[in-house]
Amino acid sequence: MPEQKRTARGVVGGLLGFVGLSAAAGVLVTAAVTPALAVTGITANSAIGVFDDLPEYLEITPLMEKSNIYAKDGDKNVLLASFYEQNRVEVQWDEISQYLKDAAVATEDNRYYEHGGIDLTGTLRALVSNQLGEDTQGGSSITQQYVKNVRIQKCERDTDSKEELAKCYDEVAGVHYSRKLKEMRYAIGLEKEYSKDEILRGYLNISGFGGVIYGVESAANYYFGTSAKDVTLAQAATLMGIVNNPNLLRIDKPDNPDNGAENGYALTKQRRDVVLKAMLYYGKITQEQYDEAIATEIKPNITPPKGGCAAAGSNAYFCDYVTQVISENEAFGDSKAERVSLLKRGGLDIYTTLDLRLQKTEADALHSAVPSHEDGMKLGGTATTIEPGTGRILAMVQNTAYSANPDKGPGYTAVNFNTDKKYGGSSGFQPGSTWKTMVLVEWLLQGHSTNEIVNATKRDFHYQTCEGPANWAPGPKNAGDGGGMPGGMYTVQKGMTQSINTVLAAMGEQLDLCDIANTAEAMGAHSATGAELTHYPTTLIGTSEDTIAPLSMANAYATLAAGGMHCEPRAIDKIVKADGSEMKVPGKTCDQAIPENVAATAVQSLTQVMTQGTGRGGNPWTGPIFGKTGTTDAYKDTWLVTSTTEAANAVWVGNLNSTNFTPMNHKWIKGGLGSQVKFGITQTIASKTFELYGGNPFPEADKNLTRRILKDVPDVVGQSVEDATKTLKDAGFGVTVAEEQVNSTIEAGKVASTNPAGGERANSGSMITISVSNGKGTSVPDVVGESYDAAKDALADAGFTAKKAGSCEPGGDKDTVAKQDPGAGETGGEGATVTLTLYCGDNGDKGRGNDDD
CATH class of the missing domain: 1.10.3810.10 (Biosynthetic peptidoglycan transglycosylase-like)
Known part of the structure; x- marks a missing residue:
């Protein structure tokens, strides 16, 4: 039957039950009535002795407080977002209005400053009311309410399931006399440890509103x-x-x-x-x-x-990256759950590396060129900037709006295209020709020069890798940024400046493809999925890697700008805990990834990309800058990665879907061709970085890595064209064959001569021209020392025509042959002219020659 209101007799029974339960608490009740005794050692010890089964003291743990993420705007810290389960900011006594303090005491516990933690009058009044079945009353002092709230918060902090939380709530806040006794015990213990003002401050900070x-x-x-x-x-x-x-x-x-x-x-x-x-x-x-x-x-x-990163606007993706860093790093807790809890409950002030001055410029530049959504395609775009030598992330923006709600539709996503999958990012993108920088660095590490000439003729290329030999025949497009360069003999520098695919293909023949991958990872360029980089030949032009994040590319170029010093990207400068102390956070982690001379030489090479080559459209022309463009298979993605001495930036614009995508060179976006929008974005960002941070001249290249390498030209006269070609290529030269055959005594069809000639020295990789014999040549007789007339007859007998030079050689016997051209033994065709230089004689004409016959 329904419970009815209790009679006075029932109340007495209930009171007796309560007294029975509290019989051992006589000293405790006395303490409540007599506050002077409650705070003495004798009474406290007596209470503990009587209540051995109750906890002695209540542990006051830090309150759950919201954590804040800040960015820099010049010297000013600007709040980006807050994270909390309980939106609380703990304040000190002098930061609370006296009105609030007086209102709390007057309403909740008007005898607060008189009792020793327990308002016995209020407690008994509440007990009678509750026993009569009237409205449930707490009757608790402010100290008791504070105790209850502290214990509730402990439940919320320490329990992992709803069932456990409900059980804990019942234990610390349910209507139980045993709970009241514990509260009373805790309250008296608390008042021994803390002043009245300290407890009231705690109460005002913990209460729910x-x-x-x-x-x-x-x-x-x-x-x-x-x-x-x-x-x-x-x-x-x-x-x-x-x-x-x-x-x-x-x-x-x-x-x-x-x-x-x-x-x-x-x-x-x-x-x-x-x-x-x-x-x-x-x-x-x-x-x-x-x-x-x-x-x-x-x-x-x-x-x-x-609340949360969605409130951070265009800064939301960087904000999300910060939260991901905290949740993934063991410096913030042993488990991911602990780290997330710390962020939402720990009251942290997190000061990040984000520079809002640059961030705004990047956001405006990207959003003005790349919309959050484009009909007919899944369009993505990012820009991210990192500080060389520190790894500090200065800016990070994306074309879409941040939202974890899948129902938001196109133009919204919580996936951060800038970062690795581990940190809330995508699976990355194909880097295209921006990856050629990694090949260049490995080339230099192996002692090669940027001025070496390689045979970039379109052909089958053959490679060595840690996984065995490999072959590759590049496709018809021979420039990584959409141009069309013919094959031929080019310097490595020309290949980088104009992004000639077959130059990189030829360089790869002299490298180990696995070493290129290792060098890329050492510089900071790695797979966004955590997978190993590939070792396929197409990695030479960046088309076999499909999982590279823009932040990773910016970091690799920052390594070059820092003299080969690689620093792990970092987003947090400092964290201040709720108590004002500073938390130890992961600091700068740097290592010398590549030698300084290699980095300097690579940088100087890549400056030419920005001044003379494919990247010049993104050059702001306000200071030293290097970089590399990139276009991927079928124009799916387009890149421009650049750096000054102070800031490295990666701009990516492309398709988010790997199939059924729209080629960027066929898509007009906001009035610009999709494959070209990277230039305007980069130019705007680079201009701002020079304005904010300046930029120093880059170190000079290592002369040993830019030298022109001379090699001896093999003598192949008399060999077949096929054998001669192989000999010359094996020696590191390119070969071309003259169209017309030449007069020579060498057997027809064999090599008559080369230019440069055998025994001379020529640039490694330079072109050697082969002239083929027609077999009709005659050897020129030696007529030096003969009189002119005798020489003329001898040449005529051999089928040549004599001709006097326009001047004579001083000394000797007058009209005697001093020199001939062609020389003795050289080859000439029938009727060819041999020019004879005669001596002037002791009393000669001092250089004046005679007329020809």
Whole structure:
């Protein structure tokens, strides 16, 4: 049958039950009645002795507080977002208005400064009321309420499931006499350890004010847009009225028919007025103050906190990256759950590396060129900047809007295209010709020169890798940024400047493809999925890697800008804990990935890309800059990665889907061709980095790595064209065969001569021209020392025509042959002319020659 209200007899029975349960607590009750005894050592020891089965002291653990992420705007720290389960900011005693303190005491525990932690009168009154079945009353002192809230918070912090939490709630907040005894015991122990002001401050900081709003500072800010220190009397009374029933009396529901804007928040006003009357009754305020406050309307100024990264606008993806770093790094806790809990409950102030001045420029530049959504394609775009030598991420933007809600539709996503999958990113993208920089660095590491000439003729190329030999025949497109370069003999520098695919293919023949992958990873370029980099020949032009994140590419180029010093990207400069102390966070992690001379030479090579080559459209022409363009298979993606000495930046624009995509060179986006938008974006960003950070000249290249390498040209005269070609190529030269055959005594069809000739020295990789014999040549006779007439006859007999030179050689016997051209033994065709230089004689004409016959 339904429970009925208890009679007086039932009340007495209940009281006796309570007394029976509390018989051992005589000393404790005495302490409650006599506060002077409650704080003495004798009484405390007696209480502990009587209540051996109750906990001795309550551990006051740090409150759950919201954590904040900040970015820099010049010298100013700007809040990006907050994270919390309980929106609380703990404040000190002098940061709380006296109105709030007086309102709490007058309403909740008017004898607070008189008792020793337990208001026995209120407790007994509540007990009688509860035993009679009337409205349940707490009857608890402020100290007891604080104890209960501390224990509730411990439940929320330490339990992992809803079932465990419900059980814990019942234990610490359920209607049990045993719970009351524990609260009383804890309250007296607490008052021995802390002053009244300290306990009241704790109470005001821990109390709930509706929803996820906790503590007077957050409540004052949320409901009235002010601080706990600056609330008015009416506002203070309103807030302390809300504490009585937070979710019923909250004033952020203007449409609530029972307690909303239309009726002036009637229920809250009624409770507020009770608080004001209590403050007047107990002498906390004057009649004049009371009259003014009671006549004041409740007018909320709801100021929502920036909860979560979605509130950070264009900074949201960087914000998300920071949260991912915290959740993944063991420096913030042993498990991921602990790290997330620390972020939402730890009251951390997280000061990041983000520079809002550059961030705004990057966001404006990207969004003006790349919309969040484009009909007919899944369009993506990013820009990210990192500081060489530190790894500090200065900016990170994306074309889409941040949202974890899949129902938002196109143009929204929580996936960060800038970063690795581990940190909330995608699986990465194909880097295209920006990857050629990794090949260049490995080329230099192996001692090669940028001025070496390689045979970039389109052909089958043959490679060595750690996985065995491999072959590759590049396709018809022979330039990584969409141009069309013919094959031939080119310097490595020319190949980089113009992004000639077959130059890289030829370089790869002299390298180990596995070493290229290792060098790339050492520089900071790695797979966004955590997989190993590939060792296929097509990696030479960046088309076999499909999982490279823009942040990774920016970091690799930052390694070059820092003289080969690779630093892991980092987003956090400093973290301050709730107690004001600084938390140890992962600091700068750097290592010398490649030698300084190699880095300097690679940088100098890549500056030519920006001044003379494919990257010049992105050059702001305001300071030294290097970089590399990139276009991927079928124009799916387009890149430009650049760096100054102070900032490395990667811009990527492309398709998010790997199949059925739209070629970027066929798509016009906001009035610009999709494959070209990277240039304007980069130019704007680079201009801003020079403005903010400046930029120094790059170190000079190592002369040993830019030298022109000379090699001896093999003598192949008399060999077949096929054999001669192989001999010359094996020696490191290119070969071309002259179209017309030449007169020679060499057998027809064999090599008559080369240019340069055998035995001479020529640039490694340079072109050697082979002339083929027609077999009709005649050997020129030696006529030096003969008289002119005798020489003329001898040449005529051999089929040649003699001709006097225009001047004579001083000395010798007059009209005797001093020189001939062609020389003796050289080959000439029938009727060919041989020029003869004669001596002038002792009394000659001092160089004047005679006329020809």
